[in-house]
Amino acid sequence: MNKVELEGIYTAYEGGARPVIRGLSLTVRAGEYVIVGGPNGAGKTTLLESINGLAKVTHGSVRVCGIDARKAGHEVRKRVGYVLQSFYFDPFTPFTVEQVVMMGRYGRMGFFRRPQKPDHEVVDRAIGLLGLEDLRKRPIGTLSGGQQQKAMIAQNIAKEPDIMLLDEPFSNLDFSTREFVTRVLEGLAAKGMPILMVSHAFDDLPDRKIRIAIMNDGKITYDDTCDSCEVEAIVRKTSRMN
Amino acid sequence: MLEFLIPNNIVCHAVEAMLFASISCGILGVVIARMNISSIGFTMSHSAFAGAAAGIFLGLNPLLTGILFSVLVATLLGPVSDRTRMSVDTTLGVMFAMSMAVAIFFISYMQYLGRGFSASGLLFGDVMSLYREEIYALAVLSIVTVAFIALFYKEILALMFNVKLAEASGIRTKVVFYGILFIIAVSVALNIDIVGGLLIYVWLVTPAAIAYQFCYSMRNMFIVAPAIAAVISAFGVWAGFEYTLPVGPLIAVLFTVAFALAVILSPKRRITSNKS
Numbered sequence: 357m358n359k360v361e362l363e364g365i366y367t368a369y370e371g372g373a374r375p376v377i378r379g380l381s382l383t384v385r386a387g388e389y390v391i392v393g394g395p396n397g398a399g400k401t402t403l404l405e406s407i408n409g410l411a412k413v414t415h416g417s418v419r420v421c422g423i424d425a426r427k428a429g430h431e432v433r434k435r436v437g438y439v440l441q442s443f444y445f446d447p448f449t450p451f452t453v454e455q456v457v458m459m460g461r462y463g464r465m466g467f468f469r470r471p472q473k474p475d476h477e478v479v480d481r482a483i484g485l486l487g488l489e490d491l492r493k494r495p496i497g498t499l500s501g502g503q504q505q506k507a508m509i510a511q512n513i514a515k516e517p518d519i520m521l522l523d524e525p526f527s528n529l530d531f532s533t534r535e536f537v538t539r540v541l542e543g544l545a546a547k548g549m550p551i552l553m554v555s556h557a558f559d560d561l562p563d564r565k566i567r568i569a570i571m572n573d574g575k576i577t578y579d580d581t582c583d584s585c586e587v588e589a590i591v592r593k594t595s596r597m598n
Numbered sequence: 599m600l601e602f603l604i605p606n607n608i609v610c611h612a613v614e615a616m617l618f619a620s621i622s623c624g625i626l627g628v629v630i631a632r633m634n635i636s637s638i639g640f641t642m643s644h645s646a647f648a649g650a651a652a653g654i655f656l657g658l659n660p661l662l663t664g665i666l667f668s669v670l671v672a673t674l675l676g677p678v679s680d681r682t683r684m685s686v687d688t689t690l691g692v693m694f695a696m697s698m699a700v701a702i703f704f705i706s707y708m709q710y711l712g713r714g715f716s717a718s719g720l721l722f723g724d725v726m727s728l729y730r731e732e733i734y735a736l737a738v739l740s741i742v743t744v745a746f747i748a749l750f751y752k753e754i755l756a757l758m759f760n761v762k763l764a765e766a767s768g769i770r771t772k773v774v775f776y777g778i779l780f781i782i783a784v785s786v787a788l789n790i791d792i793v794g795g796l797l798i799y800v801w802l803v804t805p806a807a808i809a810y811q812f813c814y815s816m817r818n819m820f821i822v823a824p825a826i827a828a829v830i831s832a833f834g835v836w837a838g839f840e841y842t843l844p845v846g847p848l849i850a851v852l853f854t855v856a857f858a859l860a861v862i863l864s865p866k867r868r869i870t871s872n873k874s
């Protein structure tokens with residue numbers, strides 16, 4: 357089943373001279389592990405945000421889990437995990453790691469529902485998975501950059517989404533955490549959750565078929581599936597400015 | 599309601615009003631502080647003022663036009679800040695100036711026509727002269743406010759944490775955000791009729807600021823801020839009567855003293871420096 361169907365989409369930012377994404381089509385099926393590559397400014401982040409409806413798609417159709425993301429963006433976002441490329445929480449933010457991880461589930465819970473026992477269990481598991489037990493009561497802003505990134509990944513795992521979008525989730529992570537998160541994502545993909553990950557790190561890809569989608573200047577210029585050991589060479593060859 | 603505790607009717611009404619208004623303002627203050635929209639107090643009180651001035655000019659009930667005008671401004675607040683892509687505080691500033699202009703226009707024009715009046719006396723209430731109906735109105739308003747915060751608690755939390763992440767989680771952030779702005783705005787506009795401007799400004803900002811010195815979590819802030827607001831306000835009414843001092847200013851001073859103490863005593867300034 358197709359989880360993501362983009363057809364000839366154009367995505368523009370306010371005040372931009374021209375659309376950032378121009379006539380892009382992409383189909384992602386259940387269980388696919390997609391690495392999105394391409395030079396800075398190619399539109400990778402914009403692509404992810406076109407999928408979950410955060411960016412303004414002006415033309416074309418976006419269907420995610422069968423839902424029209426241009427019409428019901430929040431319905432899509434309830435089902436799609438999204439680890440942002442950059443974030444900053446000031447040290448005085450009065451929210452603990454535990455609360456922030458739980459917030460991943462707030463949208464899908466819907467109005468008027470409080471977190472119940474199953475919600476807490478899922479959150480506990482996600483926190484355990486990322487090794488954040490000792491930090492769970494700490495204000496999020498007092499964590500290091502890498503610890504915050506782990507918290508954001510935990511938040512999206514706790515969300516139990518149908519699709520996972522990750523924007524350079526490894527940028528602040530140490531070697532062993534990258535390996536571990538990769539294994540977790542691989543496990544999710546094996547259960548059918550498509551993973552779309554923007555990444556420039558190729559030393560820790562799961563040992564399985566990887567689909568590579570390379571973006572250049574708002575379009576996908578290369579899209580093929582290969583073994584994980586071939587990824588780096590392909591990305592080098594196909595990213596124009598790299 | 600509290601007659602069994604406080605025999606003096608005026609004091610009793612004042613304390614009741616204080617408790618209702620201070621508790622709801624204290625809770626809203628936590629949201630206001632976190633969202634950096636503390637000028638919502640001045641803006642909304644002056645929209646009510648502008649509406650009242652227009653009402654008098656048009657020969658309508660100034661209380662009603664005051665409330666109508668504030669509701670109009672409250673409704674515009676969210677969509678306008680969205681549309682302009684500027685902070686809500688900037689929109690509040692624009693609305694404040696506009697409200698002042700409307701008020702001054704009508705007042706000046708009526709003075710020119712020889713119909714001078716004191717709109718501020720009409721509009722800005724006084725805790726020392728309250729009717730029973732006004733207390734009931736305050737009670738209802740407080741309950742509605744608290745119920746709103748309770749019903750949308752998790753959405754409000756997420757919004758106070760980070761708007762983009764709240765949006766990404768699938769929350770309908772606009773609905774919730776407009777709702778919060780609306781409820782704060784209406785609450786201020788109605789409260790101002792009854793208890794007056796000074797106390798509203800104090801309640802909306804200072805209890806949350808005091809609570810922030812001691813609390814590490816939002817939940818504690820939501821409990822501590824209204825508790826502080828209620829205790830200091832009730833004490834202020836009592837002290838004002840006991841020593842025949844003006845109650846509003848006295849309470850404002852008490853809050854400021856409490857804030858100063860809180861800053862000095864705050865455990866948040868502590869640094870653990872033992873080397874073990």
Ligand SMILES: Nc1ncnc2c1ncn2[C@@H]1O[C@H](COP(=O)(O)OP(=O)(O)OP(=O)(O)O)[C@@H](O)[C@H]1O
Pocket residue numbers: 369370372376394395396397398399400401402403441
């Ligand atoms: N909010 C915005 N307003 C206007 N233009 C934007 C905005 N965000 C991004 N852009 C532009 O859109 C283009 C694509 O940006 P995008 O963030 O999608 O790139 P990217 O591929 O994720 O780059 P990077 O590798 O640096 O993260 C860039 O040219 C950028 O300048």
Ligand SMILES: [Mg+2]
Pocket residue numbers: 400401402441523
């Ligand atoms: Mg990017």
